[in-house]
């Protein structure tokens with residue numbers, strides 16, 4: 173199947189995220205002026221994973237640029253679970269910290285579920301705590317995982333009202349697939365969550381007006397899996413060898429999504445590229461969640477940031 177003429181609109185998550193961070197910075201400054209509360213985010217990283225180091229540095233820099241308090245706790249990969257839990261307890265008790273994020277993945281000797289469960293749900297700006305997952309499932313206000321939240325903002329900006337659309341999510345993780353399903357249901361979509369055991373995945377994907385790829389397999393979703401004109405949200409961030417064989421031999425890499433972008437862009441109506449699509453929205457939404465957590469702590473209604 174030849175896919176030569178790219179016709180899909182590329183959804184510019186980088187630009188949307190930059191505008192969102194500006195609006196959050198303005199709202200945070202107003203919160204500080206009117207209520208004396210400066211939103212504060214603590215990010216905790218354990219170990220030396222190179223990609224995690226970059227994400228954590230970006231989070232710290234973006235938070236500080238937005239005028240918020242930004243604390244980064246860098247712990248050695250020999251840190252015990254007890255020490256990490258003690259740090260979380262102290263951050264839970266710190267009134268100047270409104271958001272706590274523990275960067276994932278954690279080293280294998282630490283039980284990530286126990287660590288996430290120890291975060292005060294009202295400071296859980298990742299939205300991973302079971303209390304926030306429950307709030308989302310029953311439609312109560314709470315903190316929503318950043319990547320799905322950013323994806324919904326891009327969908328609303330692209331399509332407007334999502335009511336009645338068929339949405340297929342490939343991937344059933346607790347941090348993307350499941351919360352994405354809840355958010356799309358709340359937008360009145362008809363939602364299917366597909367996974368590795370789903371039968372005839374290409375046909376299922378072709379039924380989607382909105383296709384969300386969150387499976388973690390480089391370029392798994394091909395152009396002929398996509399319904400013409402569909403909107404495709406690619407959540408995958410996969411590092412693969414450089415396309416240039418000389419650079420690949422030197423160990424150079426590039427980032428691709430879960431969707432084969434060039435093929436998909438010839439069929440879809442709109443698509444998020446990787447990089448530059450959903451990824452930047454993850455950090456912008458972390459700031460949005462930190463601002464909302466600060467407002468909640470101050471008993472103030474937060475300003476909406478939606479598209």
Ligand SMILES: Nc1nc2c(c(=O)[nH]1)N[C@@H](CN(C=O)c1ccc(C(=O)N[C@@H](CCC(=O)O)C(=O)O)cc1)CN2
Pocket residue numbers: 227273274275276277298318319409427446447448449450451452453454455
């Ligand atoms: N506690 C958490 N851990 C992790 C999360 C998370 O949401 N909470 N998500 C990912 C990593 N992540 C944020 O932590 C993240 C990944 C990628 C990007 C991003 O902007 N990607 C760029 C490309 C970056 C590059 O070139 O390497 C893009 O897509 O344009 C932001 C955040 C796992 N851990």
